[in-house]
Amino acid sequence: MALLEVSDLHVEFSVQGGSVQAVRGASFSVNEGETLAIVGESGCGKTVSVQSVMGLIQTPPGRITRGTAKLRGQDILGGQAADGREIRGTDIAMIFQDPMSSLNPTMTVGAQIAEPLIVHRGYSHRQAMRRAQELLEMTLIPDAASRIKEYPFEFSGGMLQRSMIAMAIACEPSVLIADEPTTALDVTIQSQILDLLVDLQRTNNMAIILITHDLGVVARMANDVAVMYAGEVVERGAVDDIFYRSAHPYTVGLKSAMPTNRRGAVQKLTPIEGAPPDLFDAPPGCGYYTRCPYAMEVCEATPPIVFDVDRAHQSRCWLHHKDCPQQVTQIYRP
Amino acid sequence: MNKPLIDIRNLSKHFDRGRHKIRAVDDVSLSIEAGEIVGLVGESGSGKSTLGRTLLGLDRKTAGEIFYKGSKLPTVYRAKDFHRYARSMQMIFQDPYSSLNPRMTAGEIIGEALRLHSDLNKSDIAKRIEEWLVKVGLNIDHLGRYPHEFSGGQRQRIGIARALILEPDFVVCDEPISALDVSVQAQIVDLLGELKRSLGLTLLFIAHDLSMVRYVSDRMAVMYLGSLVEIGRSDRVFFDPKHPYTELLIGSNPEPDPNQERSRQKVQSIGEIPSQLDIPAGCRFANRCPHAMAVCHDVNPVLRIVSHEDDERLVACHLYE
Numbered sequence: 001m002a003l004l005e006v007s008d009l010h011v012e013f014s015v016q017g018g019s020v021q022a023v024r025g026a027s028f029s030v031n032e033g034e035t036l037a038i039v040g041e042s043g044c045g046k047t048v049s050v051q052s053v054m055g056l057i058q059t060p061p062g063r064i065t066r067g068t069a070k071l072r073g074q075d076i077l078g079g080q081a082a083d084g085r086e087i088r089g090t091d092i093a094m095i096f097q098d099p100m101s102s103l104n105p106t107m108t109v110g111a112q113i114a115e116p117l118i119v120h121r122g123y124s125h126r127q128a129m130r131r132a133q134e135l136l137e138m139t140l141i142p143d144a145a146s147r148i149k150e151y152p153f154e155f156s157g158g159m160l161q162r163s164m165i166a167m168a169i170a171c172e173p174s175v176l177i178a179d180e181p182t183t184a185l186d187v188t189i190q191s192q193i194l195d196l197l198v199d200l201q202r203t204n205n206m207a208i209i210l211i212t213h214d215l216g217v218v219a220r221m222a223n224d225v226a227v228m229y230a231g232e233v234v235e236r237g238a239v240d241d242i243f244y245r246s247a248h249p250y251t252v253g254l255k256s257a258m259p260t261n262r263r264g265a266v267q268k269l270t271p272i273e274g275a276p277p278d279l280f281d282a283p284p285g286c287g288y289y290t291r292c293p294y295a296m297e298v299c300e301a302t303p304p305i306v307f308d309v310d311r312a313h314q315s316r317c318w319l320h321h322k323d324c325p326q327q328v329t330q331i332y333r334p
Numbered sequence: 335m336n337k338p339l340i341d342i343r344n345l346s347k348h349f350d351r352g353r354h355k356i357r358a359v360d361d362v363s364l365s366i367e368a369g370e371i372v373g374l375v376g377e378s379g380s381g382k383s384t385l386g387r388t389l390l391g392l393d394r395k396t397a398g399e400i401f402y403k404g405s406k407l408p409t410v411y412r413a414k415d416f417h418r419y420a421r422s423m424q425m426i427f428q429d430p431y432s433s434l435n436p437r438m439t440a441g442e443i444i445g446e447a448l449r450l451h452s453d454l455n456k457s458d459i460a461k462r463i464e465e466w467l468v469k470v471g472l473n474i475d476h477l478g479r480y481p482h483e484f485s486g487g488q489r490q491r492i493g494i495a496r497a498l499i500l501e502p503d504f505v506v507c508d509e510p511i512s513a514l515d516v517s518v519q520a521q522i523v524d525l526l527g528e529l530k531r532s533l534g535l536t537l538l539f540i541a542h543d544l545s546m547v548r549y550v551s552d553r554m555a556v557m558y559l560g561s562l563v564e565i566g567r568s569d570r571v572f573f574d575p576k577h578p579y580t581e582l583l584i585g586s587n588p589e590p591d592p593n594q595e596r597s598r599q600k601v602q603s604i605g606e607i608p609s610q611l612d613i614p615a616g617c618r619f620a621n622r623c624p625h626a627m628a629v630c631h632d633v634n635p636v637l638r639i640v641s642h643e644d645d646e647r648l649v650a651c652h653l654y655e
Contacts (some may be wrong), residue, residue, distance in 0.1 A: 041515040156606055180454055186377040187542065189606060191586035216545075216588030220595040239592045257520035258590050259549035263573050269549065272518035275485055 001073065002029035003207050004053075004092075004175050009067035011045075011052050014060060021282045022048045025316075026067075027306075028209075030175065030224070033201065035208040037218040037239075039254075040228035041276060046211045049228070050177050052089050055080065071175070071265060090120050093168035097180035099160035103152040109136075110148025113167045120171050135166035139196060158189035160195065169200060176201075179211045194221060215258055219243060227251050230277050230287030237313035243275035245332035247315035249292045253331045286318070294328050309334050337404060339536050340389070340426060340504060341530035345398035347381075347388045356610045358384040360560040361398070363637070368503070371530065371537045373551030373568060375544055375583065377607050382540045383428075386506040389538070390423050392416065402504070420451045424497040428509035430489035434481040440467070441477040444495045451500055466495040487518035491525065498529060506538045509641040511546065523550060544587045548572045554557035555582045559607060561620040562637060576640055576649045579619045617652065623655055 011023040023045040030036040038046045051057050053069045055078045069077040076087050096102040104112055113135055114128035123131065129148065136144035139162040152160060161181060168176055178197065179308065182190035194217065201208055210221055218225055218239065225242040227235040227250065235248035246252045253272040260267060274291040277283050286292070286299040298318050307320035318324060319331050327333075347359040358381045360607060366372050374382050385395045391411035399409045402422065408415050427433035434443055445463040447455055464474055470491040481489055490510060497505055507526070511519040523546065530537060536592065541547050547554055547568065554568040556577065564577040575581045585601035604622045608614065614621060620630040629652050637648040639654070 041517060053593075068418075158606055187544065187586045188377060188582055188590075188606070190588075191601065194588075195600070214588065215516070215590035219590050219592045220588045220598070222592075233540070243590070243592050254516060257517050259545040260590055261545055261548060261572060261587075267549070269520040269523060271524055272517035275487065275518075334634065 003032045004069070004071050005029040006049070006053060006069045007067060009052060009069070010065045011048050011051055011057065011062060012065055013062050015280065018067075018280060021231055021279045022062075023052070024279070024287075025280065026226075026228065026231070026233045028224075028226040028233060028236065030207045030209055032174070032207055034223040035201065035210055035221050036224045036226065037210045037222035038211060038228060039212060039215065039218055039225045041213060043227045043276060043279075045231040046228050047179055050094070050179065050209060050211065052093040053077065054092060054177065055093055056094075058090075074216050086120075089116050090119040090171045092175040092177060093173040093175055094179065095161070095164045095181050097155065099164045099184070099185050100152065100166060103160060105152050106153055108149055109121065109155065109163050113148070113170055114305070115166065116170045131170070135170055136163065138200070139163070139166045139171075141166075157185055158192065161185065161189075161193055165193075165196065165200070169204065169206070172204060173206065174182045175207045175209065175325065177209045177211070180213070181210070182216070182217065183212070190217075198220070201205075211289065215243075215254065227254075231279055231282070232287060232316060234288065234316045235314065237310070239311065241313040241332075245310070245313070246330070247309040247320065247332045248317050249319070249328075249331065250288050253291070253293075286316075294326065294331070296324075296326060338401075339368040339370075339403060340364075340366040340538075341369045341401040341404075342389065343399045343401070345385070345388065346396045346423065347384050347393055347399060348396045351611070353651045354611045357560050357613055358610060359388060360613075362557075362560075362562055364555055364562060364565065366504075366538060368535060368536050369534060370553065371551040373547035374540045374557060375542060375547050376553060376557035377542065379559075379585075379607055380557045380609065381610075382557055383508050385557070386425070386508050386538060386540050390425055390506055391419070392425070412573055417451065420447065420502075421500045422502050423504045423506075424500065424502040426490075426497045426505060426507045426510045428515055430486050430493055431481075431513070433493055434489060436481050439478050439480055440472070440484070440492050443481075443492055444499060447500050462499065466499050469529070471521075486514050486517075487521060490514060490522055492510060493558065494522075494525065494529070498533065498535075500534070501533055504536045504538075506540070508540045509542070510539075512541065512543070519546070526550075531621050544572070544584060545589075559613060560610060561618065561650070563619065563646075563650045564648065565637065569643045570645045570647065576647060576654065577619075577651050578625050579624045580652070582622075617650075627652060 007027045009023050009026040012021050014020045026049045040046050052064050074081055081087050090239050110129055110132045112131035117128040133144050133148050141147055141162050160161040182193050216328055222239045225239050226233045229250045235251050256270040257272055272291055285301045286304050289295050289299045304316050304318045306314050306316050309315050342364045345362045363398050376382050376526050388395050394410055412612040441463050444466055445459050448459045472491055511522050539551050555562050556570045558562040564580045575584050589595055616632045617635055619632040620626045635650045635652050637650045640649045640654045641647045
């Protein structure tokens with residue numbers, strides 16, 4: 001059984017004159033000690049999905065209309081366990097894209113790391129500060145003893161992200177959600193932060209849900225991948241399935257729109273033409289219909305169902321229907 | 335050898351911050367041939383954008399000289415200088431959200447340069463604007479719309495049309511795709527490549543995405559803390575980096591290929607880029623460099639040719655002296 005299992009999640013936001021269907025069917029899961037990457041373009045519902053699990057969606061205007069999220073089999077959707085216990089910050093913790101605006105500028109970094117320990121674990125201030133220093137040392141911040149007394153503006157972007165990670169792992173969560181944790185950072189610092197996450201995962205046996213739009217980061221970090229498009233998970237599988245046996249036209253499109261660096265290989269980038277659909281007025285059929293080079297008549301009006309391509313590899317695309325006449329070489333079919 | 339279109343010699347740009355001096359660009363020399371795309375890479379704070387802006391006179395240079403087609407560009411740009419060079423040199427900006435005036439329509443934004451810098455009459459200008467809308471992949475219906483009605487990719491198309499409508503020779507693209515989604519990045523890169531070929535443009539392509547720079551540009555220049563540390567043919571620099579900093583950058587670049595990632599050698603990455611207020615004596619990279627020697631902390635290495643073949647590679651590192 002997966003540690004965290006999210007099924008058929010639907011989230012909408014009411015706006016003037018209607019609602020935006022931000023998430024229209026997201027299912028994903030992550031195992032202990034493993035990393036799930038959720039990939040997709042901006043506006044595809046990656047962040048909203050995990051925020052719903054964490055109970056970070058403001059209601060109204062947001063509303064979870066369907067779906068479940070189970071941590072070790074227990075329903076936790078909305079950030080609370082069935083017995084009313086808060087899971088946010090204890091069982092599941094989160095780090096964000098922009099560490100500068102996610103930290104309180106008027107509190108020392110140490111006090112912010114200590115806070116969850118005082119709130120959730122009942123530590124005294126002194127114990128919590130001592131632990132905060134240890135956590136900063138774990139995240140490899142040099143000179144941690146004096147750094148805990150400094151304010152966020154005195155830290156560089158990489159240091160701030162390390163502090164965010166220290167804060168997130170303070171209560172030893174079983175799941176760490178990292179929402180574009182390295183997007184704002186330079187590639188050398190990104191590399192350091194990713195290494196740090198892997199090291200912490202090994203020591204704590206923590207599951208990581210990594211939200212990113214960078215397929216390079218996915219290839220480096222993920223065991224499993226969920227590809228999202230227009231509010232839906234369109235393909236799910238092990239990282240090798242997604243990269244080497246891509247079974248959804250969008251995944252294929254994403255891959256050929258990105259430069260790879262194989263020595264001697266001449267590559268021509270193929271952009272995905274057009275733009276994602278407006279989820280205020282979601283299309284009746286497949287969300288990728290207007291951009292898909294393999295679109296068929298059925299795709300326009302009938303939303304595709306999820307097909308099992310292989311063991312633990314799924315694709316939401318009519319091309320996988322057993323009666324589909326079209327054979328597309330780029331799309332994997334076993 | 336051809337005469338370079340742009341020849342930058344010992345260019346510096348320092349900013350005064352109270353008692354401190356920020357050496358954003360420090361003694362940079364680079365020449366760009368006509369028809370070439372040079373990619374400029376480096377971490378944030380390395381001075382890439384400042385170099386691009388100073389090159390076009392948007393920031394006043396502190397020292398050094400810039401030649402355009404053999405003639406020296408002014409140190410201080412007056413209105414008439416901008417007027418004179420606007421037809422030759424243009425810029426495409428990073429942020430398609432803040433670089434377009436929200437109170438002007440797409441048509442007005444694209445046509446403004448023609449109104450200011452050409453003697454075309456109104457109907458000719460209107461015709462040209464329509465031509466360019468189509469050239470950058472928009473359509474006539476978009477003419478009267480305001481920037482907020484467009485997506486990021488569409489806005490960048492407007493920014494490109496605005497920069498290219500005067501048909502300049504030289505364009506500085508300052509991170510033109512960084513703010514865009516992956517699927518849209520390829521669209522914009524394709525468009526730039528197409529326009530480059532049809533107009534015979536010369537580009538300085540500033541970016542931090544190494545794979546994209548390798549894909550786009552003929553030569554690659556690597557910048558660290560205000561100075562250039564390596565220049566060479568893009569492929570060669572990428573697959574055979576000489577400077578330890580280039581090695582670190584390329585070794586940190588994640589590849590969208592799980593097998594390649596699994597066999598990746600872990601790069602030794604020490605510390606972060608120091609503040610420009612506090613530029614170390616000697617080599618700027620010495621305190622992060624795994625190969626640093628005693629001399630590196632005292633003497634600042636200069637760019638010199640380390641290999642010829644068909645690739646004139648310039649590297650600023652004591653390891654190659």
